[in-house]
Amino acid sequence: MRAPVRVRIIGLGNTFGGDDAVGVLAARRLSRLVAGEAEVVEAEMAGFELLDLMQGVETVVLIDAARTGQPAGTIHRLDASTTPVATPLFAHSTHALNAVEALELARALGRLPGRVLVYGIEVEELGAGRPLSQAVGTALEHVVRQVLADVEATRDA
Amino acid sequence: MEQTPEQPNGERTIRVDMIARVEGEGALHVKVHNAEIRDVQLRIFEPPRFFEAFLVGRRYDEVPDIVARICGICPVAYQMSAVHALEQAFGMHVGGTLRELRRLLYCGEWIESHALHLFMLQAPDFLGYESAIAMARDHAAIVTRGLRLKKAGNRLIALLGGRSVHPVSVAVGGFSRVPRRTELADLRDDLLWARDAALETVRWVSGFEFPDFAQDYTFVALQPPDEYPFNEGPLASNRGLAIPPVRFEEHVQETQVPYSNALHCTLAGSPYLVGPLARLALNYDRLSPLARQALAETRLPLPLRNPFQGIVARAIEMLYAADEALRLIERYEPPADPAVPVPVGAGTGMACTEAPRGILYHRYRVSAEGVIQEAKIVPPTSQNQRRIEDDLRAFLPRVLARTDPEAALECEKVIRCYDPCISCATHFLRLNVEREEMTGGMGASRPSRP
Numbered sequence: 001m002r003a004p005v006r007v008r009i010i011g012l013g014n015t016f017g018g019d020d021a022v023g024v025l026a027a028r029r030l031s032r033l034v035a036g037e038a039e040v041v042e043a044e045m046a047g048f049e050l051l052d053l054m055q056g057v058e059t060v061v062l063i064d065a066a067r068t069g070q071p072a073g074t075i076h077r078l079d080a081s082t083t084p085v086a087t088p089l090f091a092h093s094t095h096a097l098n099a100v101e102a103l104e105l106a107r108a109l110g111r112l113p114g115r116v117l118v119y120g121i122e123v124e125e126l127g128a129g130r131p132l133s134q135a136v137g138t139a140l141e142h143v144v145r146q147v148l149a150d151v152e153a154t155r156d157a
Numbered sequence: 158m159e160q161t162p163e164q165p166n167g168e169r170t171i172r173v174d175m176i177a178r179v180e181g182e183g184a185l186h187v188k189v190h191n192a193e194i195r196d197v198q199l200r201i202f203e204p205p206r207f208f209e210a211f212l213v214g215r216r217y218d219e220v221p222d223i224v225a226r227i228c229g230i231c232p233v234a235y236q237m238s239a240v241h242a243l244e245q246a247f248g249m250h251v252g253g254t255l256r257e258l259r260r261l262l263y264c265g266e267w268i269e270s271h272a273l274h275l276f277m278l279q280a281p282d283f284l285g286y287e288s289a290i291a292m293a294r295d296h297a298a299i300v301t302r303g304l305r306l307k308k309a310g311n312r313l314i315a316l317l318g319g320r321s322v323h324p325v326s327v328a329v330g331g332f333s334r335v336p337r338r339t340e341l342a343d344l345r346d347d348l349l350w351a352r353d354a355a356l357e358t359v360r361w362v363s364g365f366e367f368p369d370f371a372q373d374y375t376f377v378a379l380q381p382p383d384e385y386p387f388n389e390g391p392l393a394s395n396r397g398l399a400i401p402p403v404r405f406e407e408h409v410q411e412t413q414v415p416y417s418n419a420l421h422c423t424l425a426g427s428p429y430l431v432g433p434l435a436r437l438a439l440n441y442d443r444l445s446p447l448a449r450q451a452l453a454e455t456r457l458p459l460p461l462r463n464p465f466q467g468i469v470a471r472a473i474e475m476l477y478a479a480d481e482a483l484r485l486i487e488r489y490e491p492p493a494d495p496a497v498p499v500p501v502g503a504g505t506g507m508a509c510t511e512a513p514r515g516i517l518y519h520r521y522r523v524s525a526e527g528v529i530q531e532a533k534i535v536p537p538t539s540q541n542q543r544r545i546e547d548d549l550r551a552f553l554p555r556v557l558a559r560t561d562p563e564a565a566l567e568c569e570k571v572i573r574c575y576d577p578c579i580s581c582a583t584h585f586l587r588l589n590v591e592r593e594e595m596t597g598g599m600g601a602s603r604p605s606r607p
Contacts (some may be wrong), residue, residue, distance in 0.1 A: 017226070108291075109300060109301065
C-alpha cells in the first residue's frame with residue numbers, strides 16, 4: 001500500500017478575474033507535474049472552505065494572487081508554519097476569506113498543518129474575462145518550478 | 158483609520174480608509190464641523206459594470222456559470238436572479254419540484270452566508286474582538302459552530318450546483334441534472350444539527366446588548382402570498398409598494414455619486430432598506446412555526462428596526478433555512494426531467510430574488526438566437542448604500558465626543574450591521590484612497606483585514 005500523500009497544493013483565485021486566476025492556473029499546471037507526490041486542489045473562490053482543505057496532510061502549499069503594490073509578477077514566498085503572517089498580502093480578496101486569514105484562523109483554532117508555505121503572486125490585470133498579463137504568466141512558471149522543488153524537498157526530508 | 162486633530166476652525170475629519178470585516182473593500186469619509194455632521198460618504202472604488210459588459214455577446218446558457226463568479230459569498234443568488242430573468246425573457250416559468258430544488262439551493266446559500274457574517278464578521282463586534290481570529294483564541298467552540306454551520310450550507314450548495322464545477326448545476330429551465338433522493342437524504346443529519354445550532358444561535362445573539370438605535374426604515378423585500386421569500390414574489394414595502402419585480406426599474410432610481418463607483422439606489426427619491434431586517438419585517442408571519450416561535454422567544458418587539466439587530470434576523474433566517482431545507486428534502490421526489498425545454502427567442506426579462514443581503518435584480522435583453530445583448534445587475538449593497546449613510550448620520554452624534562479611532566470603530570460597526578458585500582456592489586475594488594488635505598499628524602492606514 002502506498003503511503004498517504006503528505007503534501008497538498010491549493011490554488012486559489014477567480015478564473016474569470018484576469019490575473020486573479022493565477023493561483024488556480026498554477027495548481028492546474030502542477031496537477032499534471034506532481035504525479036502522485038502531492039494532492040492538488042483548484043479551490044476557485046474558496047474562503048472558509050480552506051480550513052477544511054488544509055486538514056489531514058503534513059504540508060500545505062497555498063498559491064494566490066497578491067496585491068501589496070509591488071510590481072506585477074513579484075513572487076512572495078512565506079513559511080507560515082510557526083509565525084503568523086503579518087503582511088496584508090491578500091488584502092483585497094474577492095473570495096470570502098483570503099488565504100492568510102484562513103490560515104491564521106486555523107492557527108487560532110489549533111488546526112494548522114505542520115508546515116504551511118504561502119505563495120503570493122503580485123497581479124495587475126483584474127478585469128473580468130481578461131487573460132493573464134505577461135508578467136504574471138512568467139511568474140506562474142517560476143512558482144510552478146519552486147513548488148515542485150518544495151514537494152521534492154518534502155519527499156527527501 | 159486615519160485621523161486629523163481638530164482644526165482651529167472646528168473642522169474634524171474621520172476617515173476609515175479600509176473598512177474591516179466587510180466583503181470587498183470600501184472607505185468611509187465623515188466631515189464634522191464643530192458638532193455638526195457636514196458630510197458622510199461611504200466610498201466604494203471600482204470601475205463598475207465589468208461583468209455586465211462581459212455578459213454581452215454570451216449565450217444565455219453561459220450566463221449562470223459566469224455570474225456565479227461575481228461574488229464568492231453568494232454565487233447562488235446571482236445564478237437564481239439570472240435564470241429567473243432569462244426565463245422571463247423567454248416567456249417560461251419553472252414550477253413544481255424544480256422550483257423547490259431552487260428553494261433548497263437558496264437555503265444552502267442563506268445558511269452559509271449568514272453563518273459567515275454572523276459568526277466571523279459581526280459577532281466580534283459584540284464580544285469585543287478585533288477579528289474572528291482573535292475571537293477564536295478565546296471562543297473556539299463558538300467559531301467552530303459557525304464554521305460547521307457554514308459548511309452545512311456549503312454542502313447543500315455543492316450538491317445542487319452553485320459555483321463549483323460539478324455534474325449538477327443551475328440552468329435556464331431547471332438544472333443540468335437533479336439529485337437522487339438518497340443524495341439529499343445524506344444531508345439530513347447535517348441539517349438536523351444545523352437547525353439545532355441555529356436555534357442556539359438565535360438565543361445567543363438575541364442576548365447581546367444592542368445600542369438603542371431604532372430607525373424609521375422603508376423596508377423593501379419580496380412578499381410572496383404563502384411562503385418566506387427566496388426566488389419569487391411581488392416586491393413590497395411597508396409604505397405601500399406592491400409591484401411585480403419586472404417593474405423594479407420604474408420605481409428604483411440609480412444614481413452615480415462622484416465619490417463612489419457603486420451606484421446609489423432610491424425608491425421614489427428616498428433611501429430604503431433591503432436584506433434580513435426588511436424580509437423579516439414584511440414576512441415574519443410566513444416563517445415556519447419553529448422559526449416564528451424562536452423569534453417570539455427573543456421578546457424583541459417586531460418589526461425589528463434596529464440595524465444592530467440584523468444579527469438576530471440573520472440567525473432567525475438561518476434557522477428558517479435549515480428548517481425549510483429539511484421540509485423540502487423530506488418531500489422530494491426526483492422529477493422526470495431535470496429541466497423544462499427553453500423556448501429561446503428574442504425578448505427582455507427581469508427578475509428579483511432574495512440574496513442573503515437582500516434583493517438582487519437582473520435584467521437581460523436577448524436576441525432571437527439567445528445571445529445576450531444587454532445585461533443589468535443591481536446588487537443589494539447598492540440599494541442599501543444610501544441607507545447606510547443615513548444611519549451613520551444619525552449615529553455619529555453619539556460618538557463624536559470620543560477619539561477619532563474610537564468613533565471610526567463605532568462607525569465600522571454600524572456599516573458591518575448591513576453585511577455590505579462591497580465586492581458585489583462594485584465587483585472588485587482597488588486600494589487607492591483619495592487623500593484629503595491633512596493638517597498635523599496622521600495615523601498610518603490600517604489593513605482591511607487583521
